[in-house]
Amino acid sequence: MAEANIVTVRKLSKIYRQGDINVTALNQISLDIKTGEILTLMGPSGSGKTTLLHIIAGIDRPTSGECRVQDIDVTRLNESQLADWRNQNVGFVFQTFNLIPVLTAYENVELPLLLTRLGRKQRRHQVNTALELVGLGDRSHHLPRQLSGGQEQRVAIARALVTSPSLVVADEPTGNLDSHSAQEVLSILQSLSQSAGKTVIMVTHDPKAAAFGSRSIHLEKGELTN
Amino acid sequence: MGYLIQILAMTLAGLTALVLLFTLYMALTSPIPFLYNIRSVFVRWRATLATIAGIALVVGVYVSVQAMAVGLEKSSQNTGDPRNVMIVRKGSTAESSSQVTREQFKFINYLPQIARDDKGQPLISADVVVLLSLPRKENGGEANVLLRGVSPIGMNLRPQVALVEGRWFTPGRREVVVSRRLAARFANFAVGDKFKTGGKELTVSGVMDGANTAFDSEIWMDADESRALFDRENYSSVLLRVDDPAAGKVLIDRIESDKRLPLRALPEVDYYNSQTKTAGPIKFIGYFLAMAMSVGAIFAAMNTMYASVGARTREIGTLRVLGYRRLPILASFLIEGAFLSFAGGVLGCLLSFVMHGYSIGTMSLQSYSETVFQFRITPGLVAQGLIFSVIVGIWGSLLPAIRAARLPVIVALKSL
Numbered sequence: 001m002a003e004a005n006i007v008t009v010r011k012l013s014k015i016y017r018q019g020d021i022n023v024t025a026l027n028q029i030s031l032d033i034k035t036g037e038i039l040t041l042m043g044p045s046g047s048g049k050t051t052l053l054h055i056i057a058g059i060d061r062p063t064s065g066e067c068r069v070q071d072i073d074v075t076r077l078n079e080s081q082l083a084d085w086r087n088q089n090v091g092f093v094f095q096t097f098n099l100i101p102v103l104t105a106y107e108n109v110e111l112p113l114l115l116t117r118l119g120r121k122q123r124r125h126q127v128n129t130a131l132e133l134v135g136l137g138d139r140s141h142h143l144p145r146q147l148s149g150g151q152e153q154r155v156a157i158a159r160a161l162v163t164s165p166s167l168v169v170a171d172e173p174t175g176n177l178d179s180h181s182a183q184e185v186l187s188i189l190q191s192l193s194q195s196a197g198k199t200v201i202m203v204t205h206d207p208k209a210a211a212f213g214s215r216s217i218h219l220e221k222g223e224l225t226n
Numbered sequence: 227m228g229y230l231i232q233i234l235a236m237t238l239a240g241l242t243a244l245v246l247l248f249t250l251y252m253a254l255t256s257p258i259p260f261l262y263n264i265r266s267v268f269v270r271w272r273a274t275l276a277t278i279a280g281i282a283l284v285v286g287v288y289v290s291v292q293a294m295a296v297g298l299e300k301s302s303q304n305t306g307d308p309r310n311v312m313i314v315r316k317g318s319t320a321e322s323s324s325q326v327t328r329e330q331f332k333f334i335n336y337l338p339q340i341a342r343d344d345k346g347q348p349l350i351s352a353d354v355v356v357l358l359s360l361p362r363k364e365n366g367g368e369a370n371v372l373l374r375g376v377s378p379i380g381m382n383l384r385p386q387v388a389l390v391e392g393r394w395f396t397p398g399r400r401e402v403v404v405s406r407r408l409a410a411r412f413a414n415f416a417v418g419d420k421f422k423t424g425g426k427e428l429t430v431s432g433v434m435d436g437a438n439t440a441f442d443s444e445i446w447m448d449a450d451e452s453r454a455l456f457d458r459e460n461y462s463s464v465l466l467r468v469d470d471p472a473a474g475k476v477l478i479d480r481i482e483s484d485k486r487l488p489l490r491a492l493p494e495v496d497y498y499n500s501q502t503k504t505a506g507p508i509k510f511i512g513y514f515l516a517m518a519m520s521v522g523a524i525f526a527a528m529n530t531m532y533a534s535v536g537a538r539t540r541e542i543g544t545l546r547v548l549g550y551r552r553l554p555i556l557a558s559f560l561i562e563g564a565f566l567s568f569a570g571g572v573l574g575c576l577l578s579f580v581m582h583g584y585s586i587g588t589m590s591l592q593s594y595s596e597t598v599f600q601f602r603i604t605p606g607l608v609a610q611g612l613i614f615s616v617i618v619g620i621w622g623s624l625l626p627a628i629r630a631a632r633l634p635v636i637v638a639l640k641s642l
Contacts (some may be wrong), residue, residue: 059547059635080551087549098544098639102265112548114257159548 006167006199007033007056012065014051014222025051026062027222035166038193038200040213048222049203050171056201057090057169058082069167087115091160091198093189095172097152099144105131105155106140112163130158134188150181157188161198168192170202174209186212245620249564252557258550263562266538267569273530274566280526281570281615282577284519289578289603289611291512294586295505297602302501305439309341310383310494311474313464313481318490320501321355321463322372322594330487334464339477341467343382351380352461354452357595358423358445361413369587371408372595373445375452383465387441392417392432397448400455401431407442407585407598409433426455440498443590443597465494504590504597520618523570527622531563535630542630543638556631563623564616571615575608 014026025048033039033056041049054060055067058074059082067075069089077085092098099108109130113123131137134154144152153173160168170189174182190212192198202213210216218225253260267274306312313334318324331352334340340348354375359368378397381387395401409415419430428447436442452458468474474493481491535542542555581601590597 054636057547059639083546083549083551086547092547094544094639096540098540098547100262100541100544102269103259103262107259107261111545114259115549 004035005032006035006070007031007201008066008068009052009056010066010068012052012055012062012067014048014055014060015063024222026055028065029219029222029224031217031224033199033201035199036193036197037215038190038202038213040210040216041201041203041219042205042207042210042216043219043225047219049219052219053169053171053201053203057092057167058086084115087112088163089165089167091157091163091165091168093153093156093160093168093170093173095175097144097149097156097176099152099155099159101144104141104143105136105147105158108144108155109140109159109162112159116163126162127158130162131155133161134158148181149177150184153177153181153185154188157185161192166199168198168200170200172203172205174204174206182206182209242617242621245560245624246617249557249560249620252554253561253564256554256557256561258545258554258558260561263558263565266534267562267566270530270534270537273533277526277530277566278570278573281523281567281618282573284516284523284618285571285574285611285615286577287519287574288512288516288614289575289607290581290601291508291515292607292610293578293581293601293603294599295508295512296604296607297586297599298505298508298588298597299502300602301438301442301597301599302440302498304437305386305441305498306494306496307383307385307467308471308493308495309467309474311466311468311477311491312494312497313466313489313491314462314497316488316490320590321353322357324355324462326352326461326464326489328460330489331461331464333487334466334481337477337480339468339473339480341469341473343379347379348466349379349383350464350466351377351383352449352464353377353380354449354456354458355462356452356456356458360421360423362411363413366411369412370589370595371412371445372443373402373447373452375449375456375458376446377449380449380465381446383467384441386437386439387446388435388437389432390435392430395431395447395451398451399448400426400428400451402428402445402447403432403434404430404445405442405598406433406435407587408445408596410585411587411596411598424456438600440501440597442599443587443595501590504588508588516614520614523567523618524622527563527567527619528625530566531559531623531626532629534562535559535626538630539633539638539641542633543635543641546633546635546638552631556627559627559630560620560623563619563627565619567615567619567622568612570619571612574615575603575611578611579603 009029009031012026012029016023016025043049055062062075066073106127109127110123131140134157136154173185186209189200193200204210314321314324335350340350342348356373357370358373360371361368390406395403404415414421415430417430420427468477478491481487481489582603584601585598587596587598
């Protein structure tokens with residue numbers, strides 16, 4: 001039996017207005033993403049790959065078209081509904097890690113859980129499990145500035161996983177890392193897909209990173225090229 | 227115009243209360259950890275310290291000036307014994323502008339409600355109050371000082387006054403006992419010193435302490451000697467003791483209802499409670515200064531919070547991406563501003579404690595004489611100062627917090 005689609009994108013367009021000029025970031029894109037696959041989005045700068053990622057993840061809105069994630073059209077949710085939806089369904093990994101500098105690794109990972117109804121004990125269990133999973137169980141009380149870049153990104157992955165989302169989106173997750181750390185981060189993302197059945201969508205410039213994916217698609221000038 | 231200002235003030239107070247309640251509610255329920263705000267406040271510690279210092283200054287000035295008014299009120303309110311009744315001329319607001327004739331005094335003397343001592347003597351005293359213009363220490367010019375001619379029974383009726391140096395005056399001699407607080411402020415007020423007033427020389431025989439009452443602003447001498455010295459036919463006031471409050475009420479009603487006696491009788495405690503008019507202008511100055519300075523403090527807090535929002539734009543974006551809605555973000559910055567200001571408020575209150583107990587003098591608007599009192603910082607004033615600081619912080623951080631909450635997620639995330 002064919003695996004179900006977790007993401008269905010139909011005729012998705014995004015047009016930015018810059019002064020008097022309309023800039024087309026995405027042009028009538030249609031795409032299906034299967035549950036459990038690692039999809040890499042590649043393409044030159046300005047090709048629209050990050051915009052597509054942001055729309056799928058519910059942090060940006062398209063100008064037209066439909067984007068369904070697990071049968072919910074995210075383009076139709078209002079601000080508050082989108083915030084709740086993101087919290088429950090999507091894990092985010094950024095190129096610049098985006099950890100809160102004044103909070104420890106533990107506190108950073110706990111942030112998405114504070115929006116749930118979980119009690120302190122259960123939160124502690126989930127945070128520690130997530131940190132163990134990325135190999136940072138012993139660094140939970142370190143501040144981001146006390147960690148290396150690779151460790152920071154692993155904390156960010158733990159934060160993305162802690163709510164057990166079905167979808168993990170990563171925007172250039174290895175862009176700021178050395179090759180060794182990049183390898184570690186990619187391995188973790190790969191194991192998420194293979195052993196935990198998570199769907200990972202990753203934007204990358206790096207062909208080596210793309211090789212970790214189960215499928216790769218290319219964008220150019222807002223259109224799919226393969 | 228006045229009506230408009232009133233509406234404006236009430237609207238402002240209502241809005242403040244609403245924002246305060248919202249902040250308090252969110253502080254208790256917000257998912258964003260309070261630790262995040264506390265630690266963030268100290269990341270930009272220079273700006274934070276400058277803001278805290280500014281707010282501390284405003285709160286310190288407010289609490290200190292109000293402490294002055296409270297001290298002045300307290301010095302009056304501390305005075306008086308609940309068992310004593312004070313009698314002054316009808317219409318006079320202070321003893322210094324009152325007259326009780328010798329006939330009136332004789333009549334009062336025979337009222338049956340007056341308590342008696344062991345020897346069967348009625349506990350009643352007629353005092354003479356005279357204003358003297360005397361030089362202050364160290365070229366401070368001259369100021370009025372209240373001299374009270376007091377009988378031995380009058381001294382017994384005011385047991386809080388105690389001799390701390392020298393000896394009490396001798397009846398029939400031109401001797402005075404000055405209060406310790408006045409001795410610190412006026413020339414020739416040391417034991418053994420002599421000073422002249424109206425061509426007559428008086429000798430200081432002792433120094434007394436009024437236990438933070440209005441008597442701390444008085445000079446005492448023998449009643450009969452003072453009447454002779456200042457050529458006073460009548461007394462200024464009468465103080466008497468009654469056996470119990472019911473007897474006091476009967477006596478007061480008796481005097482007040484007698485049309486032949488143009489006198490006003492009231493519990494001594496009530497009399498001194500009414501002597502707090504001087505505190506009014508001081509309180510007003512306190513409020514005015516606080517209002518004027520708080521505008522500056524609000525802008526200082528606003529500046530710091532805008533800088534903070536600017537520096538943490540990406541953090542705000544991250545929180546939004548993780549699922550935090552606009553309202554908790556708004557509340558988070560309000561709480562942070564309130565905390566920042568509260569820290570300033572605490573510092574301001576601590577600074578104002580330096581003034582606690584410090585003696586100061588001013589001209590009483592009741593007796594027109596030098597009134598010496600102490601700065602009194604009460605728990606109520608500290609609470610006022612702290613609430614005031616939180617309000618300054620909340621108003622200062624409202625606009626930056628709104629900006630933070632309104633940031634589009636994508637724009638916030640792309641911030642460097």
